[in-house]
Structures are given as C-alpha cells and as structure tokens.
Amino acid sequence: MIRAFDTMTLPLLRLLDPEVAHRLAVNGLRVLPLTQAPASDPLLAIRAFGLNFPNPVGIGAGFDKNAEAADGLLRLGFGFVEVGTLTPKPQGGNPRPRLFRLEADEAVINRMGFNNDGAEAALRRLAARASHGGIVGVNIGANKDSSDRVADYVNLIDMMAPVASYFTVNISSPNTPGLRNLQNATELDDLLARVTEARDRARARAGDTPLLLKIAPDLTLSELDDVVQIVRARRIDGMIVSNTTLMRPPSLRDRATAREAGGLSGRPLFGLSTRMVAETFVRAEGAFPLVGVGGIDSGGAALTKIRAGATLIQIYSGLIYKGLGLVEAIKADLASTLRRTNRASLTEIVGADAATITAEPWPV
Numbered sequence: 282m283i284r285a286f287d288t289m290t291l292p293l294l295r296l297l298d299p300e301v302a303h304r305l306a307v308n309g310l311r312v313l314p315l316t317q318a319p320a321s322d323p324l325l326a327i328r329a330f331g332l333n334f335p336n337p338v339g340i341g342a343g344f345d346k347n348a349e350a351a352d353g354l355l356r357l358g359f360g361f362v363e364v365g366t367l368t369p370k371p372q373g374g375n376p377r378p379r380l381f382r383l384e385a386d387e388a389v390i391n392r393m394g395f396n397n398d399g400a401e402a403a404l405r406r407l408a409a410r411a412s413h414g415g416i417v418g419v420n421i422g423a424n425k426d427s428s429d430r431v432a433d434y435v436n437l438i439d440m441m442a443p444v445a446s447y448f449t450v451n452i453s454s455p456n457t458p459g460l461r462n463l464q465n466a467t468e469l470d471d472l473l474a475r476v477t478e479a480r481d482r483a484r485a486r487a488g489d490t491p492l493l494l495k496i497a498p499d500l501t502l503s504e505l506d507d508v509v510q511i512v513r514a515r516r517i518d519g520m521i522v523s524n525t526t527l528m529r530p531p532s533l534r535d536r537a538t539a540r541e542a543g544g545l546s547g548r549p550l551f552g553l554s555t556r557m558v559a560e561t562f563v564r565a566e567g568a569f570p571l572v573g574v575g576g577i578d579s580g581g582a583a584l585t586k587i588r589a590g591a592t593l594i595q596i597y598s599g600l601i602y603k604g605l606g607l608v609e610a611i612k613a614d615l616a617s618t619l620r621r622t623n624r625a626s627l628t629e630i631v632g633a634d635a636a637t638i639t640a641e642p643w644p645v
C-alpha cells in the first residue's frame with residue numbers, strides 16, 4: 282500500500298513548493314487512517330541508552346517539528362521518532378523561501394530557523410498520545426532571541442521529561458546565529474553540566490530520560506576530540522552525528538540552488554557525515570552509542586552507516602526522493618544481510634569498519 286501511495290504522490294509532491302509539500306505530508310500522516318506496518322523482524326531489535334528499539338530506523342528531527350504526527354510515523358514502521366526542534370517560546374523562523382530541493386543531487390538546503398509552535402503546544406500533543414507507546418524523542422533548542430540559551434535547554438528538560446523517551450540537545454543547527462558556538466569546549470562543558478543536572482533532577486518524576494548531543498558534521502577533528510572528551514566526562518548518554526553541513530561539495534550539480542544559505546542534507550552529505558560517525562566512534566571507545574544520520578537513502582547506505590559506528594540511524598531527506606517505502610526497504614535489507622551472514626543482531630557489526638574508514642582520504 283505504501284509503495285502504491287509513493288508512486289501516486291511523490292511526483293505530485295515534488296511539483297509543489299517544498300514547504301507546502303512538507304505540510305501536506307505531515308497533515309497526511311496526522312489524519313490518514315494508516316494501517317500499522319508489520320511488526321519488525323525480531324533480528325532488528327536493538328538496545329541503546331537503556332531503551333529497547335523494535336528496529337534501528339528513526340525519522341530525523343525537523344520533519345515533525347511540532348509533535349503532530351508521531352503516531353502516524355510509528356505506524357509507518359519507524360523504530361523511533363524524534364520530534365522538534367522545539368524551543369521554549371513559539372517562533373516563526375526565517376522568512377520564506379527557506380527550503381530548497383536540489384533535485385539533480387537528491388539533496389535539500391534548509392534555513393528554516395527553528396520555526397515551531399513552542400514547547401507548551403508540543404507538550405499537550407505528546408501528553409495526549411503518551412498512552413500509545415513507542416519511542417518518541419524530543420529534540421530541544423534555544424529561542425533565537427533568548428538572553429540565556431543554556432536556561433532554554435534546562436527549562437525544556439524540566440518541562441518535557443514526562444513525555445520524552447529521550448532528549449536531543451541540538452547545538453548544531455546552522456540557522457540560529459551563534460548556536461553552533463555552544464560546541465566550543467568551555468561553552469559545551471557548561472551546557473552539558475547544566476543539562477545533565479536537569480536530567481538527573483527529572484529522574485524522580487519521570488524516570489530515566491537519556492540525553493543525546495547532536496553535532497554538526499563541520500567540526501574539525503580537534504574540535505571533535507574536545508566534544509567527545511566532554512561528553513564522556515559529563516556522562517551524556519549518546520551522540521547524534523550529524524546535522525546538516527554548511528559545506529557545498531564541488532560535486533553538486535544544481536550550482537544555482539547550492540548558493541542558497543542554509544544547511545545541506547541528503548545524498549551529498551553521506552560521505553562527510555559517515556566519516557564523522559566513524560571518527561566519533563573511535564573516540565568514544567564504547568562509552569556511549571551513536572545515532573548515524575545524513576544521506577541515508579537505501580539499505581546499503583544504512584548498513585555502511587552502522588558499520589561506521591551507528592547503533593541507530595535516522596533518515597529525512599531520503600524520504601523526499603525515495604518515498605515512505607524507504608523505511609520498510611531499509612529494514613528488509615538490514616534483516617536479510619543479518620540472515621545471510623549468520624548474525625543474531627546488528628550490534629555485531631556496529632563500528633566494524635570504523636578504523637578502516639578513518640584511515641581513508643577525507644571525503645569531499
């Protein structure tokens with residue numbers, strides 16, 4: 282059914298303005314009576330940061346910014362959903378147009394700027410569906426006009442812990458001026474000290490809520506050294522690698538659209554983000570698991586990301602070009618690879634290629 286839906290809707294959606302197409306997709310997932318995807322193959326079940334995932338394929342942050350479609354996305358067969366980025370106060374984001382497709386490159390550039398309905402609206406929606414179960418993570422950020430960005434993250438954790446399966450501290454969006462500075466060692470250490478305090482404070486009310494840090498793929502390796510060292514010292518539960526890139530690889534074919542300001546995602550991000558997964562994996566030395574995201578658009582790409590060091594993966598731009606059927610296609614490919622190679626779980630191959638990948642020439 283999903284395949285037929287993709288065949289009918291993908292060419293039409295691609296004729297529309299990207300933001301209109303996105304709104305239609307979210308509304309569709311919210312209101313259409315979707316049938317539940319078949320139960321995930323038990324081989325794909327995987328445990329990470331204290332949570333049991335039915336399969337490792339999640340939807341990346343930014344698709345369901347306002348927590349409107351978590352149930353629809355879970356019914357599609359995703360093993361987990363990440364909503365947000367949410368900020369404490371609602372905000373409109375950057376002026377339109379702010380979302381661009383690079384069709385020839387199967388890529389996207391966005392400079393949305395954390396447009397969202399604010400934390401209270403999302404809290405209400407998540408509370409209303411809480412009894413439905415499923416893993417729903419909450420990606421948190423700071424308001425553009427905030428005078429105390431760290432306090433924004435802390436307040437969001439205090440407020441949303443009862444409805445969040447996990448939190449992602451997003452300091453890697455390129456579209457809020459200055460936000461990425463929170464990745465610098467001193468600022469990061471202070472931020473992580475404060476958010477872990479909030480996580481620990483929430484434990485009595487909401488149980489354990491793992492805290493993940495999402496980074497940009499554009500960090501230098503010495504910046505990554507610092508980030509991983511601080512994440513380990515502050516006992517953050519995991520990292521998401523990576524957000525969109527400010528780079529514009531020379532291979533891009535849609536040169537005109539490539540000049541738009543914003544973060545690039547989709548296929549051209551795959552090499553860089555996978556390299557950063559491997560670089561993070563070798564530095565983490567097993568201290569915490571990684572979520573690999575960036576340019577995954579097939580079962581083969583998902584497998585490469587896992588072998589680079591990702592315990593879980595997320596997809597976003599690939600859905601725009603490959604359709605919703607991508608979720609089941611990736612799951613089927615991963616399960617058949619495990620069967621063919623006689624493995625009982627994906628954990629056996631997580632990071633298997635990390636050392637090799639870090640020895641390769643830097644991807645361009």
Ligand SMILES: Cc1cc2nc3c(=O)[nH]c(=O)nc-3n(C[C@H](O)[C@H](O)[C@H](O)COP(=O)(O)O)c2cc1C
Pocket residue numbers: 341342343344346365366380389391393395420451454495523524525546547548550574575576577595596597598599
């Ligand atoms: C339109 C759009 C909006 C996004 N918004 C967010 C966001 O609000 N927060 C966030 O952490 N990442 C956001 N992302 C980044 C994605 O979650 C993901 O990290 C990135 O797109 C790379 O994955 P992909 O190549 O599969 O798209 C956004 C991406 C796109 C394309």
